[in-house]
Amino acid sequence: MTGAVRERPPALAPGAVGSRVIVWMIGLLFAIPLVSMAEFTLRDGDGGHSLVHWFALFDPANRASYSPIWIGLGNSLVLCIGAAAIVLLLVLPTMVLIALRFPRLRRPFEFLCLLPISIPAIVLVVGLAPVYLVIGRTIGTGIWPLSLAYGITVLPYAYRAIQANIDAVDIATLAEAARSLGAGWGTVLLRVLAPNLRTGILASLLIAVAVVLGEFTIASLLNRPNLQTALFVVNKQDPYVAVILSLLALGFAFALLLVIDRTASIGVRRGTRPPTSAEKVTP
Amino acid sequence: MNAHTGSTVEFSDVSKSYGKQRVLHGFDLTVGPGELVSLLGPSGCGKTTALRVLAGLEDATSGAVLVNGADVSRQPTNKRDIGMVFQSYSLFPHLSAVRNVMFGLAMRRMRAREAESRALAMLELVGLGAHAERYPHQLSGGQQQRVALARALVTEPRVLLLDEPLSALDAKVREQLREEIRRIQLRLGITTVFVTHDQEEALAISDRVAVMNAGGIEQIGSPEQLYTRPATPFVARFVGQSNRVRGVARGGMVDLYGHQVPLLEHADAAGTVEVLVRPEDIELSSAGIPAVVLASSFLGSMRRTSVRLGDGTVLVVQHSVGQNPQPGESLGIGWSGRAVARSSTTETAYMRQ
Structure with a gap:
């Protein structure tokens, strides 16, 4: 988003050279594994470099062996949508309701939401396994019920992102003002609160998507194929292709996050952007 | 321009408790058509609660609130046809001044073109015609409260509720804006309930002032009556x-x-x-x-x-x-x-x- 321009950097901020050095060092740190992976995919059998493994990916003869990837990718996208729906339709309204009507429940709810972060995925699965046994029998063994579990793993991140935004906006007064002007609760939520909580909602969605695309443990132990488990399977057959696909998956996730961010910022250009704190004029 | 002028508001034996704490008890008050009545009292005296009960933002524990003789106690806030200005800045940050004012009209399903011209006229009335396209964060506190006033008035509500709208402003703006509120209120002839803890403010612009203490009304009367004939020592101490x-x-x-x-x-x-x-x-x-x-x-x-x-x-x-x-x-x-x-x-x- 368009950041506010500071007149002067705070006293402890590094200078122009300092900040550049920091950016380069961190960039380098992130680049090392990526460059190494790219280099690995370019190796051919004889110690030279070529695009042979990349071409193999698109060879129709190999389609059967790579098909788990496409299935996994499709499943992961379904799970992303499911987790995002849980955040948008369940977590967000609950948090708004707590902020407006039941402020006393805030602490307990926060505790509940942050709980999953302190429980390792492997422990979570122990509890989820019997639940999913029942789900498998009643609803079916399709992929989408897994998004319920992912909704839980995403909860702490989504909560923090949205709560930070709720704390920054006086949503109680905004809601009361809208109500006094004749707005029903649906209108309050969609037309008044959602635009002002956009930053938080967006951040929570980005995190939800990122977490779900990278999830392996739960899917693997519950025998549901997703992108990460598929990569793992393919890796056993052909490590080159697995690394290529990992790179592509990374690029895909990056592109997806970019698309979400762009889509959401269309409103900015229309001028519906809430003010950043630095831009507010003092009364 | 006012189909609703001349509404009466009546609190009939309204009580409000939070658990054991009684915030309002036996609250009786009648506000006549076009009258501006102030609820004046120290913080915690129940004046804001009374206003919120009238707005429907709080439910009374007992008693009834009547507008034009009809009991509105069961009506939700958005059906009560009120205009309200809040103490804290309550403009929608994502909408420009004119869009803020248009919000209530949009809720009443008015066509956008007509709503806009009405909103602009109302902004003109509060002296902000030139700032219609500004966003709340580009307006000063006084300007924001003017827009909030325009937003509350543009729907021609039956009652205007002012919940300490001036207390966040500095002294000079406060004095100027209160005069203006009174001018506009008289011009539109809208029944108004004004909550304040500032006795000078209440005396300056009210037809009648109700001095509140500990959840009830100590005395109600014209500013002159309160000042020259305080009914209780509390009123004498609090007013002047x-x-x-x-x-x-x-x-x-x-x-x-x-x-x-x-x-x-x-x-x-x-x-x-x-x-x-x-x-x-x-x-x-x-x-x-x-x-x-x-x-x-x-x-x-x-x-x-x-x-x-x-x-x-x-x-x-x-x-x-x-x-x-x-x-x-x-x-x-x-x-x-x-x-x-x-x-x-x-x-x-x-x-x-």
Whole structure:
């Protein structure tokens, strides 16, 4: 988003050279594994470099062996949508309701939401396994019920992102003002609160998507194929292709996050952007 | 432009409790058509709760709220047809000033073009016609409250509710805006309930003021009545400044340190009484009742001096800046002769509550 321009950097901020050095060092740190992976995919059998493994990916003869990837990718996208729906339709309204009507429940709810972060995925699965046994029998063994579990793993991140935004906006007064002007609760939520909580909602969605695309443990132990488990399977057959696909998956996730961010910022250009704190004029 | 002018508002025996804490009890108040009534009181006296009950933002524990004679207690806020301005800035940050004002009209399904022209006219009325396209964060606090006022008025609500709309503003803007609120209110003839803890504000713009204390109304009356005839010591203390002086009453007069002063409600008062004397009803003079100056402060158009009498009573005197008494100086004071109110007659009534 368009950041506010500071007149002067705070006293402890590094200078122009300092900040550049920091950016380069961190960039380098992130680049090392990526460059190494790219280099690995370019190796051919004889110690030279070529695009042979990349071409193999698109060879129709190999389609059967790579098909788990496409299935996994499709499943992961379904799970992303499911987790995002849980955040948008369940977590967000609950948090708004707590902020407006039941402020006393805030602490307990926060505790509940942050709980999953302190429980390792492997422990979570122990509890989820019997639940999913029942789900498998009643609803079916399709992929989408897994998004319920992912909704839980995403909860702490989504909560923090949205709560930070709720704390920054006086949503109680905004809601009361809208109500006094004749707005029903649906209108309050969609037309008044959602635009002002956009930053938080967006951040929570980005995190939800990122977490779900990278999830392996739960899917693997519950025998549901997703992108990460598929990569793992393919890796056993052909490590080159697995690394290529990992790179592509990374690029895909990056592109997806970019698309979400762009889509959401269309409103900015229309001028519906809430003010950043630095831009507010003092009364 | 006002189909709804002349609404009456009535609180009938309204009570509100949070658990064991009673915030409002036996609250009765009738606001006539086009009248501006202020609820004045210290924080925690229940004035904001009363307003929120009227707005439907809180449910009363018992009692009823009537608008134009119809009980609205069961109606949700968005169906009550009210306009409200809040203490904290409540403009929608993501909408420009004109879109903020249009919000209520959009809720009433008015066509965008008509809504916009009405919103612009209302912004013009509050003096912000040139700022219609600005966003709230580009407006000063005073301007934001003006937009909020326009937003509350544009739907032509039955009642206008003002919940300390000026308390976040600085003194000069506050004074200017309150005059303007009164001007617009009179022009539109809209029934208005104004909540404030600032007695000057309440006295300046109200038709009637209800002084509240501990969840009930202490006294209700015109600003002049409250000031000159406070019904209880609480009102006397809260509205304006006053000195409490002991004297002996007889035949409609009270003897204060050897000087006769008329009593407001003479009737059968006799014996020792306590009366309330306003600082401006005491004069400094070379003769008169001997007193020693404790402190004196310059207030621009006047000066306020506290003096101690021979028996230790401390009085506050308001006088012209021409006189400049120094601390420690001995001088005399006299009564202006204007009638004073008794405080002890109502003391018992006050204590009973």
